[in-house]
Every structure is written in structure tokens, then in C-alpha cells.
Amino acid sequence: MSSLDKLIKYFETFPGIGARQARRFAFHILTMKKEDVSEFSTLISSLQDTVVECQSCRRFFAQNGHQNLCRICSDETRDHTKLLIVERDSDIQSIERSGVYEGLYFVLGGTVPLLDSIEAKNLRGGSLKRTITERLSADLSEVILGFSINPDGENTARFIESVIADIPEAKSLTVSHLGRGLSTGSELEYADPETIKSALQNRH
Numbered sequence: 001m002s003s004l005d006k007l008i009k010y011f012e013t014f015p016g017i018g019a020r021q022a023r024r025f026a027f028h029i030l031t032m033k034k035e036d037v038s039e040f041s042t043l044i045s046s047l048q049d050t051v052v053e054c055q056s057c058r059r060f061f062a063q064n065g066h067q068n069l070c071r072i073c074s075d076e077t078r079d080h081t082k083l084l085i086v087e088r089d090s091d092i093q094s095i096e097r098s099g100v101y102e103g104l105y106f107v108l109g110g111t112v113p114l115l116d117s118i119e120a121k122n123l124r125g126g127s128l129k130r131t132i133t134e135r136l137s138a139d140l141s142e143v144i145l146g147f148s149i150n151p152d153g154e155n156t157a158r159f160i161e162s163v164i165a166d167i168p169e170a171k172s173l174t175v176s177h178l179g180r181g182l183s184t185g186s187e188l189e190y191a192d193p194e195t196i197k198s199a200l201q202n203r204h
Contacts, residue, residue, distance in 0.1 A: 059105065111153060112155050
């Protein structure tokens with residue numbers, strides 16, 4: 001297998017990227033200037049040394065110094081009574097753009113496909129359970145399930161509800177879902193700020 005074929009195969013493993021897009025990416029790199037390709041390569045190779053996972057919400061952020069918490073989790077002005085659970089890092093960016101949510105987050109790391117319960121083992125269920133337990137001893141009062149409005153998202157919400165049900169102290173915890181400002185089948189990452197704002201304000 002040539003280096004070009006290997007590169008195409010790598011691109012095909014990216015989320016949401018098919019064979020046609022993978023080939024397009026690979027051939028685009030061939031048209032780039034040599035110095036740009038070198039910079040691109042350096043950025044990729046150094047990424048894991050400069051970007052770390054927040055110990056609280058589990059999203060990735062560019063580390064500045066030796067802090068273990070991202071900008072949102074270390075912000076004392078945020079509403080610590082609310083915890084919004086999302087599928088991936090990009091969902092947080094979409095929600096922050098809406099400007100309506102001021103609580104904290106937790107990135108689950110994926111969804112539980114409706115017909116594949118095995119995937120649940122690859123998610124951060126254990127870490128989420130610890131986070132909720134720790135925050136309950138402080139002032140956490142509401143967990144918001146912020147998943148895409150589709151079968152996998154709804155199945156993931158049921159998975160989270162089962163995780164919370166195993167926490168004895170969680171009886172007084174309110175569990176809410178995003179309102180139907182999001183149309184069925186839509187993904188949170190691609191929703192516009194006004195739609196997300198409506199979904200958060202009308203959660204149930």
C-alpha cells in the first residue's frame with residue numbers, strides 16, 4: 001500500500017468522513033506548498049503535547065501552564081448547580097455560542113447506538129457517575145441531557161438515566177432533556193444558536 005493510500009485510509013477513520021472526502025483531503029495535501037505541509041505535519045505531531053483533557057468536564061483544551069481544568073470549569077462565576085451532558089467537545093462550542101447557558105458541562109465521548117449496547121463500555125459512564133456524586137456533595141441540583149434528537153441520542157439519554165439511578169444521593173436531582181427547539185433527527189453540533197437557545201429554555 002502506497003503512502004497516499006495509507007493517508008486516505010487514515011482520513012476515512014475520521015468521524016463523518018467517507019471515502020470520497022478522504023481522497024479529496026489527501027489529494028489536496030499534494031497540492032499544498034512543501035512548507036505548509038511541513039507545518040501541518042508539525043501541528044499534528046505536537047497536538048497531544050499541547051492539548052490536554054480537562055479533569056472535570058473531559059473536553060480537550062489548549063493547556064497554558066500546568067492547570068488541569070479548562071476555562072469553563074475553572075470559572076467560579078459559572079452556575080455550578082447545573083451540569084449539561086453532551087456527546088462531544090464540538091457540542092460545547094455550539095451551546096456557548098447561543099449565550100444562554102451558564103452552567104458546567106460533561107463530555108460523554110459518544111453515544112450508545114440503539115442496536116449496539118456494547119458501545120456503552122467505551123463511554124465515560126464511570127467518570128460521569130463520579131463527577132455527579134462529587135458535585136452532589138456541593139450544590140448540583142440539575143443534570144441536563146443534551147443529546148441530538150435522534151434514536152441514538154434518546155437511547156444515550158436512557159443510558160445516562162440508568163447511571164444516575166445507581167447514585168443513592170441523586171433522589172433530589174432534577175434530570176431534564178433539551179426542549180423540541182431541535183427538530184427530530186438534528187445533531188446538536190450543527191444547530192444554530194437560536195435553535196439551541198430555544199431547546200435549552202424549553203427543556204423538560
